[in-house]
Amino acid sequence: MDVMDRRAFLRRSAIAAGTVGAAALFGEHLWQQRGTPELWDAAAFVPPGTARVAVLSATSYDNGLEDLVDRGLRAIGADVGGARVVLKPNLVEFDAGTPINTDPRLVAATVIALRRLGAVDVLVGEGPGHRRDTQYVVVRSGLLEALDAVDATFVDLNTDAVKRVPLRSRYTELGALWLPRTITDADVVISMPKMKTHHWAGLTLSLKNCFGCVPGRIYGWPKNALHWAGLEQSILDVAAAVRPDYAIVDGIVGMEGNGPISGTPIEANVLVFGDDPVATDTVAARLMGFDPEKVPYLAEAARFLGQGDMDKIRLEGESLGSVTRDFAVLPPFRSMKP
């Protein structure tokens, strides 16, 4: 594909992404068409080795969650001793009774578990993508109260100081991202998504959750500049820029159907921990009844950003078959199922 063709495809894809947000609805993808080895800097992305993922059963947010998180983090060998850690939960919107967000009790339990493991400072940061009134979302969701109870600080990533981060991958034409200092200055970043389907991308887990690190005051609400640049392409570039060190997926109660906002609750009764976000999302996708290789952005991420080969993912905890649920998806995404 020559340059003009590539740009035309990008424009087409972006137009669709900006409204229907559905690059995934195209049968073909930008990176497959381009077929160039220059989509990422080889020096910046070491070929992924063996990843560790722990799948732990959890049926409640109320009992012994700190111990469970402690167990999960130890199972994946989380190294946070002496580190300044930032937790990035998913806190995009609030609707009473709808499990849109990472449960605040899990976030608070993780703060405690990380301190037990020797973290010297644990912050919680998010830049909500739909509502720009972060104070409203963080209070009504219960996150602020939960963090107050464990004496932890919340940082609004939509208003944080920013730093220009040159992109080392080139799925979009953004070239660089202005990311919050809270993220760029952290020793360890942990992506903490809700286990949800997504009406533009199929599913949203720890990679897509990185969108919340992109400040709305620069990129707009609902982070529209990223949709314009191509949703799936942006997921790859943003995740490659943020590069979370670990991931913890809240699947105790997830969301299926018209996620990430308007879906229905599904009790998946599981927490997924990983030392590699791609591996974590690969396993979580399987637990949701998806074929990870049929989720285009996830399959592409496995080429450079992390481990997607199940044979190279060391699993701890439950056997996948015993905790897999078949998350309902909108019709355009049924092709992502086996």
Added chain:
Amino acid sequence: MWGAFAARVCAARNDDGGFGPRPSVSSEPESTALATIALDDTDGRAWLEAHQANDGSVSFDAAAVVNDASTALAAVALGKGAAHDRALEHLMSSPARSAPSTASVPHDESVRGWAWTEGTFGWVEPTSRGILALRLFRPDAPAIPDGVGLLRDRESVGGGWNYGNRTVYDEDLPPYAQTTAAALIALQGLDVELEARGVAALRGLWRTEREGGLSLAQTTAALRLHRDADADRAQEALFDLFDRTGLRDDVVALAWAAIATGPGLARLEVSV
């Protein structure tokens, strides 16, 4: 109480005369423009003039993404003069792209409004800013009815607005207080029925969203401009929240609170 809000905004001023989104964060267009409107601030105006681009915009230039959505606020903040005129010219020459209508997200393709970032689709808040600035200073601009058309098209079922999608996959999306207030601040007499639905929605919305400083501040401003009696109660809630939280040092929320409760509100009032 205006003095308390104004003092907090003043305390956030940077050495360069501008204001960042939080204290000690570098100065940016939106926070500086709003603080300047709130305080009628000479240094803020100087910062905006110094950071105006050749095309008249006052933008956050993030390379491939240029957020020029604060240019309308800057036009209001700058007052009369060459820089103000250039900001308005930019506004009139840089509408959003038309959003293609799809089965999953139906839109009126004939309206454009204004976008957050150059060359992308129109959304409720930047469109509201564009309408307001032009109504104040270029009331005959053809972009005004276009912007109102976008607000009509994106209105939530039953009234009010969210960030800018009415339905997605046949799901009606609910309105928010903050964006409903932003649209009402822009409309001020342009469409009586649309505004009546919006005000009615806002009276309910702010009560459920009263833990949000930006929501309460913009609600107070909107209800004041619409001469709605509920403004006093929204303002009381804003004072209470400020006493309890300081609005979490969000300079944009603090500046809106100062505008809503002080002389800055007159700078946003359209003569109808």
